[in-house]
Amino acid sequence: MDFLISQNYVNYVCQCGLLKPLTNLYFCRHCLNLRCSFCCHHEVDSHFCRNCLENIPSSEAKLRKNKCNSCFDCPSCSFSVLSARATTIQVPMTVKEKQEGEESSTTTSEASSGKMVAKKMYYLACLACRYSSRDVGISDQASQNFCWPEQEYMHANRFNTILNYYQALVLHDKQVKQDEKRRKTTNKSKFQSMTDRTGLNVSAIRRQMGFDKTVSKPKNKPASILPSMTEEVEELSEDIFTKPINLKNITTIEQRFTQPANQPESVKHLYPQHKNLSIKRSIRCRHCEHNVIKPEYNPTSIKYRIQQFASSHVPEVRIIKCYPLMPNKSAFITLKLTNPTMNDMTITIMELPTDDEEVMMIDEMKKNFESLTVSSKSSLMRPSLIEDPRIVSCKPTAKLELPDSSFVINQRDDSAEFDDEIQTDKKDPKFVIWRKANKIAIELSITPNDLKVNDEVIVGFTMHYTYSTVPSTTAEKKDSQQRHALNARVYLNVGNIVDYSTK
Amino acid sequence: MSRNENKVKIMPKAIVCEDCIIQGDVTISSGCVVHPSAQIIAETGPIVIGENCIIEEYAKIHNRIQPESPDKPHILTIGPNNIFEVGSVIEASKIGEKNIFECKSFVSSDVEVSNGCVICAGCHLSGGQHLLENTVIFGKHCQQREALDRISGSHMLQLDFLRKILPNYHHLRKAKQ
Numbered sequence: 001m002d003f004l005i006s007q008n009y010v011n012y013v014c015q016c017g018l019l020k021p022l023t024n025l026y027f028c029r030h031c032l033n034l035r036c037s038f039c040c041h042h043e044v045d046s047h048f049c050r051n052c053l054e055n056i057p058s059s060e061a062k063l064r065k066n067k068c069n070s071c072f073d074c075p076s077c078s079f080s081v082l083s084a085r086a087t088t089i090q091v092p093m094t095v096k097e098k099q100e101g102e103e104s105s106t107t108t109s110e111a112s113s114g115k116m117v118a119k120k121m122y123y124l125a126c127l128a129c130r131y132s133s134r135d136v137g138i139s140d141q142a143s144q145n146f147c148w149p150e151q152e153y154m155h156a157n158r159f160n161t162i163l164n165y166y167q168a169l170v171l172h173d174k175q176v177k178q179d180e181k182r183r184k185t186t187n188k189s190k191f192q193s194m195t196d197r198t199g200l201n202v203s204a205i206r207r208q209m210g211f212d213k214t215v216s217k218p219k220n221k222p223a224s225i226l227p228s229m230t231e232e233v234e235e236l237s238e239d240i241f242t243k244p245i246n247l248k249n250i251t252t253i254e255q256r257f258t259q260p261a262n263q264p265e266s267v268k269h270l271y272p273q274h275k276n277l278s279i280k281r282s283i284r285c286r287h288c289e290h291n292v293i294k295p296e297y298n299p300t301s302i303k304y305r306i307q308q309f310a311s312s313h314v315p316e317v318r319i320i321k322c323y324p325l326m327p328n329k330s331a332f333i334t335l336k337l338t339n340p341t342m343n344d345m346t347i348t349i350m351e352l353p354t355d356d357e358e359v360m361m362i363d364e365m366k367k368n369f370e371s372l373t374v375s376s377k378s379s380l381m382r383p384s385l386i387e388d389p390r391i392v393s394c395k396p397t398a399k400l401e402l403p404d405s406s407f408v409i410n411q412r413d414d415s416a417e418f419d420d421e422i423q424t425d426k427k428d429p430k431f432v433i434w435r436k437a438n439k440i441a442i443e444l445s446i447t448p449n450d451l452k453v454n455d456e457v458i459v460g461f462t463m464h465y466t467y468s469t470v471p472s473t474t475a476e477k478k479d480s481q482q483r484h485a486l487n488a489r490v491y492l493n494v495g496n497i498v499d500y501s502t503k
Numbered sequence: 504m505s506r507n508e509n510k511v512k513i514m515p516k517a518i519v520c521e522d523c524i525i526q527g528d529v530t531i532s533s534g535c536v537v538h539p540s541a542q543i544i545a546e547t548g549p550i551v552i553g554e555n556c557i558i559e560e561y562a563k564i565h566n567r568i569q570p571e572s573p574d575k576p577h578i579l580t581i582g583p584n585n586i587f588e589v590g591s592v593i594e595a596s597k598i599g600e601k602n603i604f605e606c607k608s609f610v611s612s613d614v615e616v617s618n619g620c621v622i623c624a625g626c627h628l629s630g631g632q633h634l635l636e637n638t639v640i641f642g643k644h645c646q647q648r649e650a651l652d653r654i655s656g657s658h659m660l661q662l663d664f665l666r667k668i669l670p671n672y673h674h675l676r677k678a679k680q
């Protein structure tokens with residue numbers, strides 16, 4: 001299945017003019033248009049850990065540096081999650097433990113028998129590469145949660161000072177800008193407002209009194225930090241080129257990159273790494289700001305609250321077969337069209353718009369945006385965020401003989417999947433080969449242009465289809481179902497020109 | 504083949520399922536567990552398997568090293584406490600003790616495996632080399648690492664379990680001297 005879909009032989013034109021396979025497109029129910037990922041806002045809905053499925057509020061995620069507190073990635077193979085393993089060790093019982101033992105029933109039974117007590121200790125281990133936290137000298141822990149020693153970073157202090165400096169700098173810049181703004185506004189208006197006047201007075205008084213420094217210099221730049229430099233660079237040891245190295249003790253580039261703060265050189269410093277958090281993402285149409293994708297909040301759920309994948313709204317086109325292609329000779333291609341919706345679809349296959357028509361379409365679209373943005377000023381939408389539509393870069397290299405009539409694809413009916421019969425409707429036009437449930441196969445004739453051997457043959461057509469909006473709420477009556485006539489431009493890569501001279 | 508079959512020596516207390524393929528001069532020491540459809544093929548020389556080894560389904564131990572002289576065949580000696588997991592193919596020239604060959608791993612005939620090594624799932628090891636003790640081969644690129652600490656100290660629990668369960672569902676080969 002992946003093979004069939006991931007090869008992008010059939011591409012649809014998004015409204016912005018980009019070519020994408022249907023599986024990478026969304027369908028906005030409100031604009032009734034295809035949307036690619038560039039035409040949508042991507043928003044972080046929630047943070048969660050994909051190992052323990054804990055939901056972490058975004059403010060907390062920021063504090064935790066987008067890492068999970070309780071899960072660790074293997075630093076050695078960075079492929080799997082470390083799991084806590086238990087061992088029992090014999091420890092001599094201390095007085096303190098005796099008291100604890102009396103409280104908890106499990107240890108008392110053993111404790112009473114002798115002076116040695118079995119104690120469960122935990123260490124972290126990777127089941128894929130057999131890394132264990134003991135390898136790097138982390139001692140076993142008595143509890144498996146939250147008490148693993150945190151790794152200390154060499155440059156942590158340096159990073160903190162830099163961070164503080166730049167935060168102060170940002171604050172300072174903001175202040176300067178604000179001051180400038182205030183000054184400008186006061187200059188502009190001939191009449192000073194009350195506050196300004198009093199403000200000026202206060203500063204004037206202060207200046208007179210000698211508090212000058214504190215008031216007139218609020219724009220003190222934060223004390224600049226020293227650039228990092230090492231005075232002494234250690235000499236390379238003499239045996240650096242002669243000493244044989246043991247590759248087992250040296251970390252790989254990948255291993256170093258998984259710990260950017262540390263970048264250990266020796267495997268002895270491969271400490272367990274907190275697992276990075278994952279996000280749930282909602283996707284919003286840039287034009288109408290309605291959600292096209294909204295996942296359920298709960299991290300354990302993989303369902304969506306809103307899912308407007310194009311593949312469940314727009315008829316899907318697939319190539320079944322194509323006869324050998326030769327320049328200027330007509331060949332047949334068989335296409336399969338599938339109706340994914342619960343309503344019958346009438347489909348007409350038409351010519352692609354010419355270049356001039358395309359430019360006109362784009363102009364019209366731009367006008368629409370402008371009217372939209374003017375009318376809805378209050379919305380969050382910024383027109384600059386809307387991608388300017390562009391002309392499709394792909395040009396067909398073959399001529400498609402258009403079918404002379406339109407045809408209907410039946411609605412999707414899940415029970416009809418089990419029917420094996422291929423119904424042939426006598427009313428169907430000649431180019432329809434077979435139809436089965438919500439699928440239909442059509443045969444069209446194409447004539448490649450004057451191409452060379454191994455050139456790609458691309459055909460395109462505009463698919464005109466009827467789409468019925470399903471009432472979103474049950475309160476709406478069924479009569480409110482509206483039928484729309486929509487267009488989708490489809491480009492097919494049907495194959496290469498064959499070398500017929502050798503045959 | 505029947506002549507070869509006679510050469511198979513199964514020590515007492517070893518559990519060898521009937522459905523496995525054992526050919527040639529093979530000695531299985533006591534305490535070993537050989538699962539059904541495992542293969543032990545002594546093609547060019549005898550194979551001696553030490554005590555308490557587990558040879559899982561579709562694992563294949565194959566001695567096909569051409570001897571230097573026909574009257575002195577190469578003996579593939581396998582030490583005690585090794586685990587050969589499902590689908591592993593082992594043609595090594597010598598194997599020490601307490602090694603683990605994970606699923607679908609492959610060890611070619613010019614490799615000598617010492618003690619406490621782990622060949623992780625899917626890793627292929629070929630080319631003449633001697634694996635030092637406690638070497639772990641892991642990952643897509645067959646990285647090497649030295650394990651300071653052996654994780655699975657013993658597989659005795661697993662052995663005990665198998666010894667209890669396997670006879671209930673499989674015919675066993677009788678121990679022969």
Ligand SMILES: [Zn+2]
Pocket residue numbers: 014015016017018035036037038039
């Ligand atoms: Zn787009």
Ligand SMILES: [Zn+2]
Pocket residue numbers: 049050051052053054068069070071275
């Ligand atoms: Zn977690």
Ligand SMILES: [Zn+2]
Pocket residue numbers: 074075076077078079080126127128129130131
């Ligand atoms: Zn690992």
Ligand SMILES: [Zn+2]
Pocket residue numbers: 028029030031032285286287288289290
């Ligand atoms: Zn929209």
